[in-house]
Amino acid sequence: MPPTSKRRFRDDDEYLPSGPSRSNKKSRKFSSKKSNSATPNIINSEDENDLTLTKEALIPKSAVIDIDSISSTLNVNIPRDSVSKYFGEDDFSYIKLKKDHANRPLWINPNTGHIILEGFSPFAEKAQDFLITISEPVSRPSHIHEYKLTPYSLYAAVSVGLETEAIIDVLRILSKIEIPDSIMELIRTCTLSYGKVKLVLKHNRYFVESSYADILQKLLQDKDIAEARVVNSEGSDNEGFLKDRAPTSKDLIISGKKVQEKETDTDGKSSEPITEDDNLFNAVVQIDKEDEEEEEDEVHSFEIKSEKFEVVKKRCIELDYPMLEEYDFRNDSTLPQLDIDLKPITVIRPYQEKCLSKMFGNGRARSGIIVLPCGAGKTLVGITAACTIKKSCLVLCTSAVSVMQWKQQFLTWSNIKESQIAVFTSDMKEKFSGQSGIVISTYSMVANTRTRSYDAGKMMEFITGREWGFILLDEVHVVPANMFRKVVTTIAAHTKLGLTATLVREDDKIGDLNFLIGPKLYEANWMDLASKGHIANVQCAEVWCPMTPEFYAQYLKATSRKRMLLYAMNPNKFQACQYLIRFHEERGDKIIVFSDNVYALEKYARQLKVPFIHGKTKPPERMYILNLFQHDPKVNTIFLSKVGDTSIDLPEATCLIQISSHYGSRRQEAQRLGRILRAKRRNDEGFNAFFYSLVSTDTQEMYYSTKRQQFLIDQGYAFKVITKLEGMDTATDLVYRTPSEQMSLLTEVLLANDNDADLDNDIESNADDLPGVVTSRNFTSQQKGYGGVKRSVGSMKSLSGADDMAYMELSSSSSSPRTMKKVDKKTQAKDHHPLFKKQWLKGR
Numbered sequence: 106m107p108p109t110s111k112r113r114f115r116d117d118d119e120y121l122p123s124g125p126s127r128s129n130k131k132s133r134k135f136s137s138k139k140s141n142s143a144t145p146n147i148i149n150s151e152d153e154n155d156l157t158l159t160k161e162a163l164i165p166k167s168a169v170i171d172i173d174s175i176s177s178t179l180n181v182n183i184p185r186d187s188v189s190k191y192f193g194e195d196d197f198s199y200i201k202l203k204k205d206h207a208n209r210p211l212w213i214n215p216n217t218g219h220i221i222l223e224g225f226s227p228f229a230e231k232a233q234d235f236l237i238t239i240s241e242p243v244s245r246p247s248h249i250h251e252y253k254l255t256p257y258s259l260y261a262a263v264s265v266g267l268e269t270e271a272i273i274d275v276l277r278i279l280s281k282i283e284i285p286d287s288i289m290e291l292i293r294t295c296t297l298s299y300g301k302v303k304l305v306l307k308h309n310r311y312f313v314e315s316s317y318a319d320i321l322q323k324l325l326q327d328k329d330i331a332e333a334r335v336v337n338s339e340g341s342d343n344e345g346f347l348k349d350r351a352p353t354s355k356d357l358i359i360s361g362k363k364v365q366e367k368e369t370d371t372d373g374k375s376s377e378p379i380t381e382d383d384n385l386f387n388a389v390v391q392i393d394k395e396d397e398e399e400e401e402d403e404v405h406s407f408e409i410k411s412e413k414f415e416v417v418k419k420r421c422i423e424l425d426y427p428m429l430e431e432y433d434f435r436n437d438s439t440l441p442q443l444d445i446d447l448k449p450i451t452v453i454r455p456y457q458e459k460c461l462s463k464m465f466g467n468g469r470a471r472s473g474i475i476v477l478p479c480g481a482g483k484t485l486v487g488i489t490a491a492c493t494i495k496k497s498c499l500v501l502c503t504s505a506v507s508v509m510q511w512k513q514q515f516l517t518w519s520n521i522k523e524s525q526i527a528v529f530t531s532d533m534k535e536k537f538s539g540q541s542g543i544v545i546s547t548y549s550m551v552a553n554t555r556t557r558s559y560d561a562g563k564m565m566e567f568i569t570g571r572e573w574g575f576i577l578l579d580e581v582h583v584v585p586a587n588m589f590r591k592v593v594t595t596i597a598a599h600t601k602l603g604l605t606a607t608l609v610r611e612d613d614k615i616g617d618l619n620f621l622i623g624p625k626l627y628e629a630n631w632m633d634l635a636s637k638g639h640i641a642n643v644q645c646a647e648v649w650c651p652m653t654p655e656f657y658a659q660y661l662k663a664t665s666r667k668r669m670l671l672y673a674m675n676p677n678k679f680q681a682c683q684y685l686i687r688f689h690e691e692r693g694d695k696i697i698v699f700s701d702n703v704y705a706l707e708k709y710a711r712q713l714k715v716p717f718i719h720g721k722t723k724p725p726e727r728m729y730i731l732n733l734f735q736h737d738p739k740v741n742t743i744f745l746s747k748v749g750d751t752s753i754d755l756p757e758a759t760c761l762i763q764i765s766s767h768y769g770s771r772r773q774e775a776q777r778l779g780r781i782l783r784a785k786r787r788n789d790e791g792f793n794a795f796f797y798s799l800v801s802t803d804t805q806e807m808y809y810s811t812k813r814q815q816f817l818i819d820q821g822y823a824f825k826v827i828t829k830l831e832g833m834d835t836a837t838d839l840v841y842r843t844p845s846e847q848m849s850l851l852t853e854v855l856l857a858n859d860n861d862a863d864l865d866n867d868i869e870s871n872a873d874d875l876p877g878v879v880t881s882r883n884f885t886s887q888q889k890g891y892g893g894v895k896r897s898v899g900s901m902k903s904l905s906g907a908d909d910m911a912y913m914e915l916s917s918s919s920s921s922p923r924t925m926k927k928v929d930k931k932t933q934a935k936d937h938h939p940l941f942k943k944q945w946l947k948g949r
């Protein structure tokens with residue numbers, strides 16, 4: 106029996122088939138889509154500028170691949186044996202394994218498109234490279250990995266240059282079983298039209314380009330496209346198309362690349378024998394290299410009028426041939442060149458090089474998204490891309506602090522002159538000098554629709570009145586879709602690159618990014634980077650802290666808000682925290698204690714006499730505390746609220762203790778882990794960083810904690826459960842040891858205001874456009890007066906973190922024009938490819 110996915114009941118599987126018995130009633134779906142119900146499961150923000158996630162289920166149910174319609178060859182009538190009933194739909198005994206299956210590393214679930222990879226196979230590394238290109242990683246622990254083929258992942262594969270038959274061929278070679286017909290159909294259907302047509306800006310003229318002349322002929326039968334065409338007989342072939350060599354990355358220099366000297370033997374030949382497997386992978390998997398060899402390939406194109414390119418783009422989507430946008434920046438002579446390069450000392454790491462080779466694989470700049478773990482150096486990837494394109498660049502981030510960090514990083518890694526980098530935040534409105542330059546701003550500054558100040562208006566004119574070679578979108582997963590739409594429609598940019606550590610898994614949300622930015626170009630494996638020393642190895646543990654009987658008795662009676670205070674202030678948790686701090690300080694670690702609850706944060710920190718920072722801590726004080734933490738050997742622990750979740754670079758930190766967190770937020774857990782992934786000492790022999798999550802047992806916190814860990818578990822992290830901290834019982838000098846101390850703490854907690862349980866009390870962390878944490882790299886953030894507490898309306902699902910990492914659209918009322926449009930177009934959309942129906946329905 107081939108291995109089966111143990112993770113069948115993940116959120117994203119809820120629309121998956123439940124076996125032949127159910128398949129008659131329900132269609133089998135390959136991707137999870139929530140219906141576009143009017144149910145307001147929304148965290149609604151009153152402030153348009155607030156980056157708080159808001160949700161509208163964007164996707165109509167129809168916009169999914171219905172596997173029943175793709176294949177009628179599923180296992181519905183397959184003979185089963187006497188134990189089949191115990192396995193239900195997971196009985197795959199009817200599938201024959203290939204004779205040499207032991208040598209092949211993967212297995213494909215014919216029902217769901219899940220791929221199970223043996224991480225211990227000699228082919229695993231190469232197979233991973235391939236799988237990451239064609240599928241979505243679901244879970245990647247050390248031995249068995251799980252991926253999932255989705256329409257979006259296949260489209261992304263085609264868009265970086267993989268061909269349908271190449272995908273099938275490689276899968277066939279790697280698979281222990283014959284590729285199921287349903288999977289072949291899925292691959293063929295999803296790669297049929299996508300990625301076949303490109304919109305290329307070349308010599309400042311727009312061309313519709315394809316390797317397939319017949320597809321161009323087909324498009325030209327459309328009246329709008331035909332009208333947009335510039336008939337140009339010069340250089341045309343007999344079909345009227347311009348012919349050119351397929352683009353290659355020849356002569357393209359991505360700076361920062363380490364020149365690798367191949368091991369050669371005495372007569373100059375490579376000493377490594379090339380096996381048949383290498384040939385296979387070199388031919389198909391290393392697609393970026395393959396492009397170089399495809400010099401003989403031809404492409405056909407026709408020119409379109411530049412004022413008509415939006416119309417053509419829209420028509421192509423409607424005709425199911427959405428155009429990939431590629432920027433032939435090396436042939437763009439209109440946009441002024443930006444004099445920028447990486448400093449000679451800057452060397453990019455191999456995985457950074459890999460991301461960039463996906464982006465520049467054919468010598469042009471492809472738009473898309475790069476996913477790298479926290480602390481893996483996304484900033485340098487973005488900067489290197491800007492240095493490769495060498496045109497004006499707009500960087501958008503989520504906060505003013507990040508803006509300053511990006512500026513600092515540009516100055517650190519590249520030779521850009523300070524006068525060529527401008528910052529646009531609520532406090533600073535700078536313009537760069539000269540023809541070209543870099544502007545760094547926040548999403549909310551650019552997407553803001555409210556009345557702007559005179560200066561901000563002028564700055565917006567500066568941004569919208571020019572063409573950008575490149576737009577860099579930091580933390581793409583957190584920004585609402587409408588904000589993105591506003592940004593991409595108001596700013597003329599030739600290439601868009603999104604950066605994130607925690608890309609959503611739900612296809613509908615990935616889908617939005619696919620269309621607004623571009624396909625996912627690369628996603629690194631956290632464990633892989635840790636094993637190579639690029640990020641730290643981390644030991645994760647969940648420490649169970651039983652509630653004291655008095656606290657628990659009150660917990661059972663309390664309101665939900667008071668409960669949160671009670672489980673955060675549990676004396677046993679207090680002691681565990683104190684014990685762990687002491688233990689790790691003695692080992693020479695530097696410790697960050699995270700608490701979302703500001704009441705608990707202050708109480709713990711004051712009691713344990715440790716400095717703390719939260720939203721209301723003034724920048725000079727933060728700077729002082731962070732400096733102490735970095736440089737004073739006597740200050741080895743600091744307490745941080747969620748203002749320190751992101752945008753804080755403290756490579757000294759080697760241990761994290763989490764005492765209170767934001768419900769079930771998986772993204773927060775990953776971001777917090779990111780604070781120690783960059784530990785300076787990560788390359789010391791046998792070094793481990795430590796991440797403890799303190800959880801009060803038998804409380805809601807247990808549930809949230811499990812949910813929070815899911816993302817990291819999927820990346821391969823193992824959380825050990827510690828039920829007893831060895832030696833804690835005998836440590837007599839811990840706080841709240843006596844019943845009377847515990848009772849007085851309980852009284853204090855019971856008397857505390859319910860609002861003290863409010864995690865949003867940490868006001869600054871919700872403000873997207875306000876200066877946040879002053880980091881080690883930037884102590885220049887300006888303080889400004891903050892508004893009051895922001896409240897958001899949310900569903901229980903949102904509160905539990907189920908919306909987390911979600912990429913959402915602000916709500917629109919059911920009577921909004923856009924929704925009306927959807928209804929109007931629904932019937933027409935029926936004729937379209939399922940994925941593109943969505944775009945059609947959006948009325949783009």
Ligand SMILES: Nc1ncnc2c1ncn2[C@@H]1O[C@H](COP(=O)(O)OP(=O)(O)OP(=O)(O)O)[C@@H](O)[C@H]1O
Nearest residue numbers: 452453454478479480481482483484485606779783
């Ligand atoms: N090629 C490189 N050479 C040397 N240092 C690097 C390189 N790439 C990244 N770094 C360092 O790694 C650290 C993390 O980088 P960065 O802040 O860009 O990470 P990130 O992926 O944006 O993390 P987060 O998602 O947590 O913001 C920084 O200190 C950066 O200087």
